[in-house]
Amino acid sequence: MMATMRINIGPIHPSTHGVLRFVADVDGDTIKRTETHVGFLHRGVEKLIENRMYMQSPSFMEKMDYIAPLSWDDLYVNTIEKAMGVNVKETAKYARVILLEFQRVASHLLWLGTFCNDLGQMFTSFMWSFRERDRIIKLLQDVSGGRMFYVNIRITGLNRKLPDDFKDRAYSLADYIEERILAYPDVLDSNPIFMERTKGIGVISKDNAIKYGVSGPVLRASGVGYDVRKANPYYIYEKVKFNVPTETAGDAYARYRIRYYEMLESIKIIRQALDAMPEDNDVVGMPIRLIYPQPNPTPIMNNAELPRGEGIIYMVPDKTRPYRIYLRSGTYTNIAILDKITENIKYADFFAIMGSLDLVASDIDK
Amino acid sequence: MDINTSVVRIDDSVPYSEDMFKNAEKEMTEITSRSLKKAGLNQNVLFTKLSDISKITTKGIRSWGREQSVWPLQFGLACCAMELMAFGSPRIDAERKGYLLFRATPRQCDVMIVAGWVTKSIAPRVKRLYEQMSEPRYVIAFGECATSGGPWYESYNIMQGIDQILPVDVYAIGCPPRPENLFAALIKLQKKIKGDINGDSERNASENIRRAEI
Numbered sequence: 001m002m003a004t005m006r007i008n009i010g011p012i013h014p015s016t017h018g019v020l021r022f023v024a025d026v027d028g029d030t031i032k033r034t035e036t037h038v039g040f041l042h043r044g045v046e047k048l049i050e051n052r053m054y055m056q057s058p059s060f061m062e063k064m065d066y067i068a069p070l071s072w073d074d075l076y077v078n079t080i081e082k083a084m085g086v087n088v089k090e091t092a093k094y095a096r097v098i099l100l101e102f103q104r105v106a107s108h109l110l111w112l113g114t115f116c117n118d119l120g121q122m123f124t125s126f127m128w129s130f131r132e133r134d135r136i137i138k139l140l141q142d143v144s145g146g147r148m149f150y151v152n153i154r155i156t157g158l159n160r161k162l163p164d165d166f167k168d169r170a171y172s173l174a175d176y177i178e179e180r181i182l183a184y185p186d187v188l189d190s191n192p193i194f195m196e197r198t199k200g201i202g203v204i205s206k207d208n209a210i211k212y213g214v215s216g217p218v219l220r221a222s223g224v225g226y227d228v229r230k231a232n233p234y235y236i237y238e239k240v241k242f243n244v245p246t247e248t249a250g251d252a253y254a255r256y257r258i259r260y261y262e263m264l265e266s267i268k269i270i271r272q273a274l275d276a277m278p279e280d281n282d283v284v285g286m287p288i289r290l291i292y293p294q295p296n297p298t299p300i301m302n303n304a305e306l307p308r309g310e311g312i313i314y315m316v317p318d319k320t321r322p323y324r325i326y327l328r329s330g331t332y333t334n335i336a337i338l339d340k341i342t343e344n345i346k347y348a349d350f351f352a353i354m355g356s357l358d359l360v361a362s363d364i365d366k
Numbered sequence: 367m368d369i370n371t372s373v374v375r376i377d378d379s380v381p382y383s384e385d386m387f388k389n390a391e392k393e394m395t396e397i398t399s400r401s402l403k404k405a406g407l408n409q410n411v412l413f414t415k416l417s418d419i420s421k422i423t424t425k426g427i428r429s430w431g432r433e434q435s436v437w438p439l440q441f442g443l444a445c446c447a448m449e450l451m452a453f454g455s456p457r458i459d460a461e462r463k464g465y466l467l468f469r470a471t472p473r474q475c476d477v478m479i480v481a482g483w484v485t486k487s488i489a490p491r492v493k494r495l496y497e498q499m500s501e502p503r504y505v506i507a508f509g510e511c512a513t514s515g516g517p518w519y520e521s522y523n524i525m526q527g528i529d530q531i532l533p534v535d536v537y538a539i540g541c542p543p544r545p546e547n548l549f550a551a552l553i554k555l556q557k558k559i560k561g562d563i564n565g566d567s568e569r570n571a572s573e574n575i576r577r578a579e580i
Contacts, residue, residue, distance in 0.1 A: 012491055014440050014470040018447075019488055040488045041444055043521045051520065059517060066445035110448070130455035148448060148542055362444055 004032055011040050015118045015351045018361025020335075024342075024350070031350055034342045036335060041365040049325050054080050055155070055288045062149045064329065065363040068107035069149050070099055070140070071306040075313055077153040078234065079302040083317040084155070092157035092285065093235045094277035098170060099140065099152070101266040101273075105177060106136040107307035108259045111358045115256070116188070118355040119197050124187060132180050139173055157285030170274055174267050181263055188256070198253035202341045202353030205250060212337040215330040216309025217262065218357055220246045221254035228305035240272040252356035259358075308358055309334060331363040432476065432502065433559045436552060439475040440468035441495065443482025446509040446542040450481050453545040460549070472498040477555065479548070480532070483511035483518055484525040493531050504559070506551050507534045510541045517541070 004025040011021040019040040025032040045064065049057045061076040062069035074096060081088060109129040116125035137147060142163055144152035152159045188194050204214065209222035219226060227244040229237040245261035247254035303312045309330015316324040334357050342350055442450055453460050469475050472495045484492055507528050510516030515526035528534060535558060538551040
C-alpha cells in the first residue's frame with residue numbers, strides 16, 4: 001500500500017478554465033479524492049448590484065459568464081421587466097431569441113475548442129471553432145457595438161435598431177455555421193483518441209445528477225430532459241419547434257454530444273425566429289434615463305436556460321435599485337459534483353472530466 | 367509553507383546588471399588573445415575587430431533577440447483571457463509576429479499578460495508567478511480591471527490595478543481590449559525592449575522603488 005501524495009492543481013493552471021484550485025490525493029497515477037476550492041474571482045457582484053440603479057448593473061451581469069455574456073444580461077433585464085410588469089416588444093422578443101441562440105452557439109463552440117485542447121488534440125478543433133465563433137461575434141458586434149460585452153438589452157427591447165441587413169446576414173451565418181458544424185464529427189467522433197478519452201469517463205448517474213442539482217447540458221447528458229425553454233417557456237420559445245436532446249450515458253462523451261446537438265437545435269430556432277420575425281424593426285427599448293421603476297414590492301424569481309445551465313435570479317425590488325438580489329448559476333452547482341465523479345480515476349482523466357463540465361470560474365465565484 | 371501567507375522575496379543581492387556582460391567581454395577577449403599568441407598570429411588586427419563585435423553584441427544582439435521572441439505566459443484570470451485566446455485564433459493569428467509561444471510555466475517566459483481582475487486572494491499567487499519568471503521580464507496590464515480596477519472600483523475584494531504589486535510596462539485599455547489592442551501593446555513593448563521608449567536602467571530603478579513600497 002503506497003502512501004497517497006497530496007498535490008495542488010491550480011489555482012493558476014492552463015487547463016482550469018479560469019482560476020480554480022483543486023487539491024488531489026494521488027496514489028501513483030490514480031486520484032483517490034479531490035477537494036475543490038473556489039472563490040478566487042469573487043468580487044461581490046450581488047452587493048455591488050444592490051448599490052446601483054437598475055440599469056447600471058447589466059455590465060456586471062455580463063461578467064458573470066463572460067463566454068456567453070448576453071445570456072445573463074438578458075435574464076437580469078427580463079427580471080426587472082417582470083418586476084415592473086411591462087411587456088417586451090414583439091419584434092424585440094424575436095430579436096432577443098435570435099441573439100441569445102447565436103450566443104449559445106458561440107459559447108458551445110468555445111467550449112468545444114478548449115475541451116479538445118485539454119484532451120491534447122492541439123489546435124485543430126480550437127482553430128475550427130474559433131473561426132466560426134469569430135463570425136458570430138462579428139454579427140453580435142455589428143448589432144450591439146461591442147466585441148465581447150454587448151450590454152445590448154434594454155427594458156422592453158434592445159439598445160438600438162437592428163442593422164438593415166440583419167436578416168440576410170443572420171440567415172447566411174446560420175447556414176455557414178451549420179455547414180461547418182456538420183463537419184466536426186469527422187475529426188472528433190471518428191478519432192479513436194477522442195473517443196477513448198471521453199467515453200465512460202466521469203459518469204454521472206441520473207440519481208446523482210438530480211441529487212446534486214446539476215443543470216444544463218450536464219443534467220441532460222444524464223438522462224433528465226429538463227430545459228427551461230421547454231418547461232417554462234419565455235419569449236417565443238413556445239412558438240418555435242425544437243427538440244431537447246438527451247443522452248443516458250452521463251459521461252464526458254454524452255456531454256459533448258448534448259452540446260453538439262444543442263448547437264444544431266439553436267440554429268433551427270434561429271431560422272424559425274427569423275422566418276416569423278416582424279419586419280417593422282421596432283426593437284428599441286426604453287432609454288435608461290426614463291426608467292424610474294415602480295415595481296411590485298413582492299420578491300420575484302426568474303429563470304432562464306443559459307448555455308451552462310439554469311440561471312436563476314431572486315430579486316426583492318425597491319424603487320430605484322434592487323433591495324436584495326441573489327444569483328444562482330448552473331456552474332456553481334455543476335462544480336459540486338466534481339468531487340464525487342473524480343474518485344478513483346486516472347490523473348489525466350481529471351482534466352477531461354473538468355473540461356466536460358464546462359466550468360467558468362467567474363460564474364461560480366460571483 | 368502556506369501559500370496564503372508567505373510571498374517569496376527576490377534575492378536582491380544578485381541583481382541583473384550590465385557589469386556581468388562587461389566581465390564576460392573581458393574574459394572573452396583575454397581567452398582569444400591567449401589562443402592567438404599560442405598560434406603565433408598577429409593579434410592586433412583581430413583584436414580590434416573582436417572588441418568592435420563584442421560592443422555590438424552585448425547591447426544590440428541581446429535586445430534584438432529579446433525583442434523578436436517575446437514569449438508570453440499562458441495565464442488568464444477572467445474575461446480578458448477570452449480575448450487572449452482570440453489573439454491566437456485564426457482571424458488575428460498572433461503567430462505571424464512570433465508571439466504565440468504561450469508557455470504554461472513562468473520560468474521560460476518573458477512577458478506576463480495580466481488579463482482580468484485581481485482579487486485579494488489571487489494577488490499573492492500572481493506576484494509569485496512574476497517572481498518565478500526569469501529576468502528580464504515584462505508585464506502588460508491587459509484590460510480595465512488589471513489597469514485600474516475597472517468596473518469593480520467599489521468592490522471589497524478587488525485590487526485597484528495590478529500596478530499595486532507588479533511593475534507594469536504597458537497598459538492596454540478596454541473592457542476587454544480587442545485582440546488588435548494586444549498587438550499594439552506588444553509592439554509597444556518590443557519598442558521598449560529595444561530601448562526606444564525607456565532604458566533598462568530606468569525601468570529597474572522604478573521596479574526597485576515599487577518593491578521597496580511593498
